[in-house]
Structure formats: C-alpha cells, structure tokens
Amino acid sequence: MTNSFYPPVRTLMGPGPSDVSSRVLGALSRPTIGHLDPLFVGLMDDVKRLLQATFQTQSALTIPISAPGSAGMEAAFVNLISPGDTVIVCQNGVFGGRMKENVERIGATAIMVQDRWGDPVDPHKVEEALKANPTTSVLAFVHSETSTGVRSDAKTLCALAKSAGVLSIVDAVTTLAGIDLQVDTWGADAVYSGTQKCLSCVPGIAPITFSSAAIERIQQRKTKVQSWFLDMQLVMGYWAGNAKRAYHHTAPVNAMYALHESLIMLEEEGLAASFERHQHHHEQLVAGLADLGLSMAVDREWRLPQLNAVCIPEGVNDADVRARLLQEFDLEIGAGLGELAGKQWRIGLMGYGSNAVNVNRCLTALATVLGR
Amino acid sequence: MTNSFYPPVRTLMGPGPSDVSSRVLGALSRPTIGHLDPLFVGLMDDVKRLLQATFQTQSALTIPISAPGSAGMEAAFVNLISPGDTVIVCQNGVFGGRMKENVERIGATAIMVQDRWGDPVDPHKVEEALKANPTTSVLAFVHSETSTGVRSDAKTLCALAKSAGVLSIVDAVTTLAGIDLQVDTWGADAVYSGTQKCLSCVPGIAPITFSSAAIERIQQRKTKVQSWFLDMQLVMGYWAGNAKRAYHHTAPVNAMYALHESLIMLEEEGLAASFERHQHHHEQLVAGLADLGLSMAVDREWRLPQLNAVCIPEGVNDADVRARLLQEFDLEIGAGLGELAGKQWRIGLMGYGSNAVNVNRCLTALATVLGR
Numbered sequence: 029m030t031n032s033f034y035p036p037v038r039t040l041m042g043p044g045p046s047d048v049s050s051r052v053l054g055a056l057s058r059p060t061i062g063h064l065d066p067l068f069v070g071l072m073d074d075v076k077r078l079l080q081a082t083f084q085t086q087s088a089l090t091i092p093i094s095a096p097g098s099a100g101m102e103a104a105f106v107n108l109i110s111p112g113d114t115v116i117v118c119q120n121g122v123f124g125g126r127m128k129e130n131v132e133r134i135g136a137t138a139i140m141v142q143d144r145w146g147d148p149v150d151p152h153k154v155e156e157a158l159k160a161n162p163t164t165s166v167l168a169f170v171h172s173e174t175s176t177g178v179r180s181d182a183k184t185l186c187a188l189a190k191s192a193g194v195l196s197i198v199d200a201v202t203t204l205a206g207i208d209l210q211v212d213t214w215g216a217d218a219v220y221s222g223t224q225k226c227l228s229c230v231p232g233i234a235p236i237t238f239s240s241a242a243i244e245r246i247q248q249r250k251t252k253v254q255s256w257f258l259d260m261q262l263v264m265g266y267w268a269g270n271a272k273r274a275y276h277h278t279a280p281v282n283a284m285y286a287l288h289e290s291l292i293m294l295e296e297e298g299l300a301a302s303f304e305r306h307q308h309h310h311e312q313l314v315a316g317l318a319d320l321g322l323s324m325a326v327d328r329e330w331r332l333p334q335l336n337a338v339c340i341p342e343g344v345n346d347a348d349v350r351a352r353l354l355q356e357f358d359l360e361i362g363a364g365l366g367e368l369a370g371k372q373w374r375i376g377l378m379g380y381g382s383n384a385v386n387v388n389r390c391l392t393a394l395a396t397v398l399g400r
Numbered sequence: 401m402t403n404s405f406y407p408p409v410r411t412l413m414g415p416g417p418s419d420v421s422s423r424v425l426g427a428l429s430r431p432t433i434g435h436l437d438p439l440f441v442g443l444m445d446d447v448k449r450l451l452q453a454t455f456q457t458q459s460a461l462t463i464p465i466s467a468p469g470s471a472g473m474e475a476a477f478v479n480l481i482s483p484g485d486t487v488i489v490c491q492n493g494v495f496g497g498r499m500k501e502n503v504e505r506i507g508a509t510a511i512m513v514q515d516r517w518g519d520p521v522d523p524h525k526v527e528e529a530l531k532a533n534p535t536t537s538v539l540a541f542v543h544s545e546t547s548t549g550v551r552s553d554a555k556t557l558c559a560l561a562k563s564a565g566v567l568s569i570v571d572a573v574t575t576l577a578g579i580d581l582q583v584d585t586w587g588a589d590a591v592y593s594g595t596q597k598c599l600s601c602v603p604g605i606a607p608i609t610f611s612s613a614a615i616e617r618i619q620q621r622k623t624k625v626q627s628w629f630l631d632m633q634l635v636m637g638y639w640a641g642n643a644k645r646a647y648h649h650t651a652p653v654n655a656m657y658a659l660h661e662s663l664i665m666l667e668e669e670g671l672a673a674s675f676e677r678h679q680h681h682h683e684q685l686v687a688g689l690a691d692l693g694l695s696m697a698v699d700r701e702w703r704l705p706q707l708n709a710v711c712i713p714e715g716v717n718d719a720d721v722r723a724r725l726l727q728e729f730d731l732e733i734g735a736g737l738g739e740l741a742g743k744q745w746r747i748g749l750m751g752y753g754s755n756a757v758n759v760n761r762c763l764t765a766l767a768t769v770l771g772r
Contacts, residue, residue, distance in 0.1 A: 031664075045650060060412065060602055062732045257470050283602075
C-alpha cells in the first residue's frame with residue numbers, strides 16, 4: 029500500500045512556487061461546492077473584480093484561466109494570432125523562446141528581436157523591427173524574465189506597439205503584484221500571469237486580461253481559435269455572470285477559493301504597499317549578499333526585486349550548495365535555466381515570501397553553506 | 401474590502417464535482433513545496449503508478465494533465481490527430497459534440513455517428529462507418545456520457561477500432577473508478593478522465609493514458625502538436641522521472657497532493673470493491689426513486705451507476721425543485737444538459753459520495769420537495 033504524503037515545511041525562495049500562507053491554504057481546503065452553485069458564481073465575480081484591481085485595468089475580460097501560466101501564455105497567443113500573421117517576439121531569456129514556439133504552432137511567422145540573457149529588451153531594436161515589418165499584427169515580450177531576473181520597460185514597449193498599430197502581448201507571470209504593471213495606462217492588450225509567484229497562491233491558475241482592442245480582434249477572427257479549451261469566446265460565456273452563464277468546463281473550485289483569499293490579502297495590504305515591500309526586502313537581500321561577497325548578475329536599474337539573479341562564485345559547486353540548503357535548511361532557491369545553468373542562482377522574494385524572516389534565513393543559510 | 405469566502409457544506413449529487421472527503425481536503429492544504437523538489441518528484445512517481453492501476457494499464461505514459469477534463473480531451477485529440485486526418489466521432493450526448501469541435505479545430509474531418517441522446521453508441525453503425533471510410537485514422541467515443549447517464553460498450557468499440565487498424569480515443573471522464581475500464585485488455589489507445597467525478601478529488605486535473613501504438617503515432621507525427629502546453633512529447637519529458645526530468649510547466653503541487661491521497665483511498669478499497677459499491681448504492685437509489693413514483697430515463701442495461709438520469713414528472717418545475725433542494729437541504733443534483741434540459745435530473749453517486757447516507761438524504765429531500 030502507498031503511504032500518504034506529508035511534505036516538509038520548506039521555505040520557497042526559488043522562482044516559484046513561492047511560500048503560500050496558512051490563510052490561503054485554509055481557504056483552499058474548504059468544502060468543495062458545485063461550479064454552477066449560485067454562491068460559487070458570486071465568488072467568480074469577486075475574483076474578476078479583484079483581478080481587475082491587481083492588473084490595474086477596467087477590462088471586463090479579466091479572468092483566471094483554469095490551468096498554469098504556460099496555458100495563460102498559450103491563451104493569449106492562440107486567441108490574438110491567426111495562421112499567416114507576422115508577430116515580433118522579443119527574446120532575452122527562456123520565455124521569449126517559448127513565445128516563438130507558440131507563434132509557430134499557430135502557423136504564424138515569428139520575427140525575433142534578440143537581446144543578451146540578463147539584459148532587458150532593447151526598445152530601439154523593437155522600433156526598428158516594427159518599421160522593417162509593417163505587416164506585423166502583434167508585439168510579444170516578457171515583462172519580468174523569470175529565467176534571468178530582468179525587468180523590461182513594458183510601458184515603452186506597449187507604447188511602441190500602439191504607435192505602430194499592433195497589439196501587445198505581455199508576459200507578466202512573475203510581475204503581477206510584485207512590481208508596477210499598469211495595464212490600462214500603458215495600453216497593454218493581452219497580459220497573463222500565474223498564481224504561484226507574487227500572488228503567493230498555489231500553482232495551477234493563470235490570471236489573464238484582454239483590452240477592448242484585443243477583444244475586437246478576437247471577435248473579428250476569420251478562423252476558429254485552434255484550442256477549444258482556451259477559446260476566449262467560449263470562456264467569456266462561462267465567466268459572463270449569473271444569468272447568461274454558459275457551461276464550458278468544470279472550474280477548479282478549491283483553487284479559486286485560494287486565489288480569492290490571496291487576492292483579498294493583497295487588497296488589504298494595497299498594491300502600492302506590496303510593491304514597496306518587495307523593493308524593501310530586495311534591498312535588504314542585496315546588501316546581505318554583498319556582505320557575503322556575492323554579486324548580482326543584473327544591472328541595478330533592471331533588477332526584479334521579486335527574483336534576484338546572483339552570480340555563483342568561482343569554485344563553488346552549484347548543485348551541492350542547493351542540495352545542502354534544501355537538506356539542512358529546508359530552503360529552496362532556484363538554479364540557473366538554460367545557458368545560465370551553473371552560473372547563477374535565482375533567489376525569489378515573492379508575495380507572502382517577501383519578508384525579513386526569509387531574507388535573514390536565506391543569508392544565514394548561505395553564509396553557513398558557503399563558509400563565509 | 402472583500403469578505404473571505406466560507407462555503408456551506410453541500411452534498412454534491414450532481415454530475416460533478418462530487419463530494420470530496422476531509423482526508424483529500426486535508427492533503428490538499430499541506431504546505432506547498434517546489435515542483436522540482438526531489439520529494440515532489442517521488443510523489444509524481446506514486447501518482448503515475450496509482451493511475452496505471454486505476455486505468456488498468458501498464459503504459460508508462462499515464463499521467464495527470466495539469467488542467468480540467470476538457471483539456472484532457474483536447475490533449476488526446478491534438479496529439480493523435482494531424483491536419484487532414486479523418487476521424488469517426490460517435491455522438492450520443494453533449495460530449496460527442498465537443499469531440500467534433502476538437503477534430504475540426506485541428507483541420508481534420510469528423511465523420512459523425514449519431515445515436516439518440518439516452519441510448520448507447522450503436523456498434524453496428526460504427527462498423528458501417530469504419531467500412532465506408534477506409535482512410536479513418538481514429539475512432540472517438542464517450543464511454544460514460546455525463547450528459548445522459550449512459551454507458552456505451554467500450555470493449556466492443558475498441559475492438560472494432562483495432563480490427564479496422566485505427567486508434568481509439570475514449571472519454572472516461574465519468575467512468576474512472578466508477579465502472580470497469582480495462583484499458584490494456586480492451587486495447588484503448590488514448591483514454592482521459594477528470595479528478596472531480598468518481599475519484600472524488602477536487603476538480604482541475606485530467607488523468608490520461610496513451611497506449612504504445614498511440615505513443616508511436618505521436619512520435620511519427622510530421623507536424624508539431626498545435627498546443628505547446630498539451631504536447632505530450634514535452635509533457636513526457638516533464639514526467640519522465642528524476643534524472644531525465646525536463647522543465648515544462650509548474651505542476652499544480654497541492655492539487656497533486658489531493659490526487660495522490662484520493663488514489664491511495666481507492667487503492668485501499670480496491671478497484672473491484674469500488675465498482676461494487678457504486679453498483680450497490682445505485683440500486684438502492686433506483687429502488688427508492690421507484691417508491692416515489694420516479695422513473696429512470698435510461699434502459700437498465702446501459703445505466704451508469706454513478707450518474708442516474710431520472711425523468712422529471714409531468715407538472716413538476718425543474719428549476720424550483722433544484723433550488724429548494726439546494727436552499728433547504730444543501731443538496732445539489734444536476735439539471736439536464738442541452739436537449740434534455742427541463743426533462744431530466746442527473747443524480748450523481750460518485751466516488752466517496754456513493755454511500756447509503758447520500759442515497760437516503762437525496763430520497764428524503766426529494767420526497768419532501770415533491771410532496772410524496
């Protein structure tokens with residue numbers, strides 16, 4: 029017979045999932061009710077409204093997709109892009125490459141704008157690419173590159189898209205609630221995120237929002253969206269509210285309880301206060317790392333406070349250090365991804381996990397393991 | 401400020417989600433650990449092995465998709481079918497229609513075999529369709545039609561597919577753990593389910609299994625799978641086990657704890673005992689409904705014990721009855737779907753919820769509300 033699984037209590041300071049508060053875990057385990065229950069429909073309305081505030085948008089098409097952030101990315105791409113379209117994709121880390129995969133699987137063409145992993149997307153290159161490709165229909169970029177800890181200038185990139193008359197798709201998986209993201213003011217057209225980063229909710233749900241221009245693009249499609257599950261015209265019907273609600277799929281009811289609770293915690297704190305808290309503990313961490321002789325991999329201006337890329341010192345074995353942190357301190361930090369494997373650590377201070385206790389725990393553990 | 405959500409304790413006797421035991425809810429709310437944590441990888445191995453036992457298959461490609469049953473359906477279709485293929489789709493309820501949508505969004509042709517809603521799929525019609533369409537590559541049908549409460553003869557239909565040299569896709573969303581499903585013995589090639597039916601787990605995850613012939617079909621594809629998120633070649637890498645494990649997406653960690661626990665409960669009871677329990681309480685319910693003068697909508701031979709379609713008597717207002725059951729008894733039963741709306745109720749006795757207490761609660765509540 030198989031044994032039940034009792035996980036240890038880890039401190040999650042990798043690139044996600046982040047620490048989930050007992051308040052959110054408590055909400056998660058409340059009794060399941062039906063996804064068509066009038067009370068659940070009320071909860072869905074709350075979640076939509078709270079997500080609007082978090083994305084800083086008025087858009088009615090602001091909902092949680094019932095699948096992980098990767099499916100959120102796919103939802104943005106398959107709804108806004110049709111076969112034969114031209115899409116400019118900015119790549120400065122792992123997730124730009126995934127965007128390219130999404131574009132090509134639609135039968136569209138991806139024009140890549142490459143920047144060094146560890147640098148932000150260069151708006152000048154984007155401007156040139158937009159000029160050189162006047163039939164472009166969408167500009168796609170990652171706001172917070174989870175693989176490198178780099179922020180790009182989403183406001184400027186969205187403005188470039190708008191002045192070229194193309195829609196923007198913005199990956200905000202690691203952004204949401206961690207750093208400022210003004211969807212309406214900046215004019216972003218499709219923005220998706222995940223619940224397991226700065227929302228400090230359990231992984232598995234992808235909040236997403238579409239602008240009115242994006243909705244218009246969806247409604248004017250000449251071909252059906254290739255994914256039935258992610259077709260926003262159907263999902264819109266499901267999330268339309270009580271009277272008009274059309275059955276689409278069975279919502280992950282308990283995960284929605286958890287998302288609801290995590291969004292309430294954010295509402296109580298306030299978005300600006302959440303940004304400040306992330307910045308504050310980031311600065312604490314950076315100062316402490318400097319005391320240990322560890323340097324940051326990203327230029328100060330473009331560092332993500334919620335995900336700190338740290339250079340692994342010469343002669344230090346990456347895997348050994350992370351294994352000891354996990355085994356001796358129940359502390360998870362992130363490895364480098366792709367070409368950064370073995371060269372960098374990624375230390376997350378996301379959502380609920382962005383606090384002084386975690387900063388100190390991480391610094392103490394690193395000092396011990398590195399013998400500094 | 402938004403209030404936290406405290407759901408009432410409902411008795412869930414609709415078409416799903418079904419009642420979730422406190423044991424599974426307890427597992428759900430254990431502390432989140434990283435999806436790359438060695439302990440989580442061990443849990444994933446358990447889940448795969450327990451799902452193999454539940455599907456009665458030896459296939460190594462037996463995994464939980466990190467999204468609802470609808471995404472499980474889409475995963476089966478987009479991986480096995482390529483643009484230009486011919487697919488025979490059997491429809492005897494809502495979900496056959498959804499299969500047609502999936503086929504057409506791939507750019508393939510769906511040949512429909514129609515049966516009356518409330519009847520099983522007719523194997524003779526399928527045999528004729530296979531003969532008339534020799535270029536068919538896949539036969540798709542629903543084993544347990546959730547919209548009608550009807551079982552079809554999956555063993556015979558899979559055998560027809562095999563003798564015609566085509567692959568079979570089997571919708572087992574409402575089947576799994578409720579009635580017998582011998583994936584290997586019957587030779588089914590792609591079978592998907594959901595966690596929120598007879599597994600009595602929270603909604604949001606889709607167990608799926610592919611035969612060796614199906615895996616070969618996937619590996620020999622000439623075009624990429626149109627969904628990046630559901631591409632089994634990538635998902636296979638993610639679920640391949642410790643050493644070879646490739647990052648794909650962030651697994652819904654806590655939902656996996658819950659699935660693990662629900663599969664352990666099934667292992668403890670035994671699959672055969674679970675089938676017997678479903679049958680036993682189904683018979684209790686049918687007898688009790690007969691005493692109330694209520695008749696079943698489906699012929700005895702094809703009734704699903706886990707989902708009981710009941711004819712709504714003349715003069716009884718469907719919506720009023722269900723609203724009173726919910727408000728006065730915290731009891732959810734299902735409405736009719738599509739053309740059966742207002743004509744039938746669907747009473748679920750699924751998984752943990754298939755017990756004598758629920759049978760009696762439902763009969764008592766119906767007797768009161770109907771005044772019988």
